Amino acid sequence: MRRLPIYFLIDVSESMVGEPIEQVQNGIATIIKELRTDPYALETVYISIIVFAGKAKEIVHLTELYNFYPPKIPIGGGTSIGTALNFLMDNLDRSIKKTTLDEKGDWKPIIFLFTDGNPTDRYEYSFDRWNNKYRNSTNLVAVTLGQGTDTNILKRITDNVLQLKNTDSESFKAFFKWITASIKTSSISVSEMHTDDLKLAPIDEDFLNKIEQEMNQQIIDDNYAVMLGKCQNTHRPYLMKYRSNKGSGSYSEYNINKSYNLVGAYPIDETYFELSDIYQTGQTVNTAELTGFPTCPCCGNQYGFSVCKCRNIMCVGNEEMSKCPWCNSEAQFGFAEGDSDIGRTRG
Ligand SMILES: [Zn+2]
Numbered sequence: 603m604r605r606l607p608i609y610f611l612i613d614v615s616e617s618m619v620g621e622p623i624e625q626v627q628n629g630i631a632t633i634i635k636e637l638r639t640d641p642y643a644l645e646t647v648y649i650s651i652i653v654f655a656g657k658a659k660e661i662v663h664l665t666e667l668y669n670f671y672p673p674k675i676p677i678g679g680g681t682s683i684g685t686a687l688n689f690l691m692d693n694l695d696r697s698i699k700k701t702t703l704d705e706k707g708d709w710k711p712i713i714f715l716f717t718d719g720n721p722t723d724r725y726e727y728s729f730d731r732w733n734n735k736y737r738n739s740t741n742l743v744a745v746t747l748g749q750g751t752d753t754n755i756l757k758r759i760t761d762n763v764l765q766l767k768n769t770d771s772e773s774f775k776a777f778f779k780w781i782t783a784s785i786k787t788s789s790i791s792v793s794e795m796h797t798d799d800l801k802l803a804p805i806d807e808d809f810l811n812k813i814e815q816e817m818n819q820q821i822i823d824d825n826y827a828v829m830l831g832k833c834q835n836t837h838r839p840y841l842m843k844y845r846s847n848k849g850s851g852s853y854s855e856y857n858i859n860k861s862y863n864l865v866g867a868y869p870i871d872e873t874y875f876e877l878s879d880i881y882q883t884g885q886t887v888n889t890a891e892l893t894g895f896p897t898c899p900c901c902g903n904q905y906g907f908s909v910c911k912c913r914n915i916m917c918v919g920n921e922e923m924s925k926c927p928w929c930n931s932e933a934q935f936g937f938a939e940g941d942s943d944i945g946r947t948r949g
Pocket residue numbers: 832833834835836898899900901902903917
């Protein structure tokens with residue numbers, strides 16, 4: 603049986619923390635559940651999941667549907683599309699069976715790349731490598747989640763660039779339905795027609811845009827500031843996510859400085875450090891620009907946003923003496939005046 607390999611290459615940079623990553627997580631689970639009831643898909647489809655932030659990681663190796671368990675999707679720092687593409691190409695070299703004189707190999711792999719950000723790495727070399735050797739032997743579908751991504755960059759590696767217009771749960775549901783339908787169509791096409799030309803399901807323009815050509819883009823600034831903290835009690839890392847309110851409403855016309863509103867605080871796990879290239883980027887955001895300070899999402903301490911003299915963020919409660927989970931120094935915290943600049947991750 604010839605396999606139809608499906609790869610999900612998922613951007614898990616910090617701006618994905620919270621609802622978007624949950625949507626992706628649920629979306630993958632739904633796709634698998636749906637495909638398992640489809641006889642064509644069951645026969646041919648193999649799925650692999652690779653996540654990337656500053657670094658890339660394979661979290662599920664190419665697996666047949668009945669053995670596939672939807673994994674937990676982690677979060678990391680940075681958006682290294684070049685690194686991700688290189689990682690994918692190495693993986694394709696190892697995992698895809700080539701057609702030989704004696705044996706037919708796998709069908710053309712279909713790769714769904716999801717990203718919500720713009721690259722933070724140098725991607726030219728990997729783009730060249732991709733276009734020279736891999737572009738024609740795969741079907742890459744690049745999807746930007748929301749309107750904050752430069753689609754022209756993605757146009758350089760595939761003709762199939764789509765934009766999910768909104769990132770509310772309804773849009774995500776419709777989107778994953780469309781992916782499921784596309785995979786089903788493709789598996790019928792290889793089984794019945796013996797062709798692996800890309801067959802995507804029809805696009806519902808209410809939620810998905812097909813990007814036809816390089817656009818003179820106006821990117822809507824759906825910009826996030828994401829700060830990394832560590833819990834004093836559990837030593838677990840967490841992310842605090844703020845959304846820029848620039849460009850929303852007339853108020854911002856008078857507001858020259860950017861400001862950010864709290865979206866939420868989310869515990870993450872140690873995978874974060876594995877997937878991040880550097881999590882201290884030197885980019886800073888002034889606390890005066892931030893509105894809303896969270897409690898610690900790990901232990902419930904009242905102040906999730908306290909800055910140690912080592913400049914890292916930790917949680918502080920009612921204790922007399924606090925111990926910094928980053929540098930181990932002990933200190934008494936006062937909460938008072940003055941703005942301070944806080945290191946910002948670069949999701
Ligand atoms: Zn805590």
